[in-house]
Amino acid sequence: MNIPTLSTRDDERTNRLRRLGWDDHFERLAADEQLDLDRVARVLSAQRSLFLVTDGRDERLCAPSGKMHHHRRGDYPVTGDWVLTDGNALQRVLPRKNTLCRGEAGTRGKQDGAARREQPLAANIDTVFVVCGLDRDYNPRRIERYLALVYNCGMAPVVVLTKADLHDAPDSFREEVEAIAFGVPVVLTSTRDRSGVDALHAYLNEGQTVSMIGSSGAGKSSLANMLHGSEVQATAAVSLSVGKGRHTTTSREFIAMPRGGLLMDNPGIREIAFARGGDGLDATFADIRDLAESCRFADCSHRQEPGCAVLRAVESGELPQARLDNYRKMQREMDYAQARSEKSADYVERERWKDIAKEIKRMNKRMKR
Template sequence: MTERIEIPAQASFDPTSLRPLGWNDHFDRELAAMNPGPGRVARVISVQRGLFLVSDGGREWLCSPAGRLLHGATGDYPVTGDWVLADDVVATAIIPRKNLLSRGEAGARGTQAKTAHRAQPIAANLDTVFIVCGLDRDFNLRRLERYMTLVHNCGLSPVVVLTKADLHRDPEEFRLEAESIAFGVPVALTSLPDGAGVNELGRYLAPGRTVAMLGSSGAGKSTLANMLHGSDIRATSEVSKSVGKGRHTTTTRELIRMPQGGMLMDNPGIREIAFHEDGQGADSAFADILELSAECRFADCSHDLEPGCAVRRAVEAGELDPARLESYHKMKRELRYLSDRRTKGASRAEKERWQGLALMRKDLNRRR
């Protein structure tokens, strides 16, 4: 039942009760710059069919969005993890975000005409993103590369979490495979029977910290949340015998207060990882290719057919997986197209893409 809150005449909050929810000096400064009117500062714990479950650290209650939030731009609508001002039982304003984890709209991947102009916000004001991958049929290095590119594009820090380690006699092989593509990104192995990985991941959930989990349906996110919490806080299901993967159980995004002191957000499974804006995510996710490119003969080398390409040389020498280079090319093309489409329009971007390919071939012939 919705609880009515008595709201003071000006924005009020108790930093002591808000800090365990993730409040920090950044939001102090943002709130002061807003010069807010009446309202209570609260964090959005979950979004439920046009209502927000919010908390001020001492109590939780339901809010509906004010008209300017409901009818404003997509980026102005609160998402899980946002800090808001709540006037009575109405959320009236969003305190400017520290960051936003988002992806391209569903159905956009693979269709350049649709490649993601609409963002689908997932969560706001995060410190870390757990990329959760089950060591069953869910394990896929190319998918991990896309997840890391997405997270880096949003300016966030990923951690790769490999669940269901107990399914294999030597799960370390999977960790080594993941580490071979996750340069500078921690990789953790977890197992429910022996609690492996709990201490390693627990440090990311220190007081005042917020972590979101991303992964496919059945990757083991809810089981991981239960293991980290030490109790059954999320519904789980058994592994399907027909496909050898876990079943989808999470349907909402909700921030959960963890015994380590921080906040953890489970997330419904993601079927496709589409981008919605250009960024430096690919360079961060493919740091090995970026490092090799410094030795290429041409500064603008595309690592395709140019002579003196150090990246292609590494592929030929067996030092770089050709599938990884192809994955890099694919994501760079997607991100370039998004950037061009955003600034030039779809038809012009497509025309210039083909003109660019023709010019590139002429340039390669000239350089030979």
């Protein structure tokens, strides 16, 4: 009988984790912190205070340990997190490679439009499918907001245009999106003829993790079923009266794909709000960024300054006014979000030093006694 050596068991364990998306980033983390890989698992779905996790061999429901309830909200587990477990208890969330998050719905300021709180949706994502239906859901300005959100989170977007069968010439929509999503792959799909499947499968090979975002009724669940090759997600028809879909997906959970990748469906997003600044605007509006380099003033706001190359592009028809308006709106939201974040950080730092000063005073009093 051949008894597996320790190194053989280590290799088998690592390979199981790699099939779930464990990569060199986490391999280095595990080595630096000397983590016990037997305790490592990935969160497949989150249901309030219970989490379905897997180590690549077994799945089990876990509850967060008592100390995790006292952690900051951003450290609480979400779908896609790598965690350390102890039996059926989650002990710790490993540092994330990235986090897909948005401004929490219902917290946007009336004046600035920025969200007051951030809502993590998923963690450690390789690619985000921005799903938009070619019906009443189609909106280039909303696609721009999704792209800025994804770029802000440090992830790679792919725009997926569903329901291509509704149009005789759907390529015109793809060309319009390609004109505003520079360098971003744009894929036309249809559940009727399964078009676009091969192009999207390229992002769902073994060890790859993909999340979908989009409005209710955009066709995310139907797309998941088409990519999987079976009915793994419930679907519902879009209301003909209002052109809106219903929330058939109510939780964020991974679907294991035939080629080994993991696909996460998300409940529909009605409100695309920003709760942080970032590089998302420059990546999304590369044309405006490039035009701005030719403005007369380095700090040009592109509103009324003389010699503004951006305004000149609008006047000539090179840059649509609606695209510039959307850029300004998102820039204002992100500026407010960033300023509020920095203000909060300063407040936290001041409070920390107050506590330190109090402790020093107490120590001095003890020493004088």
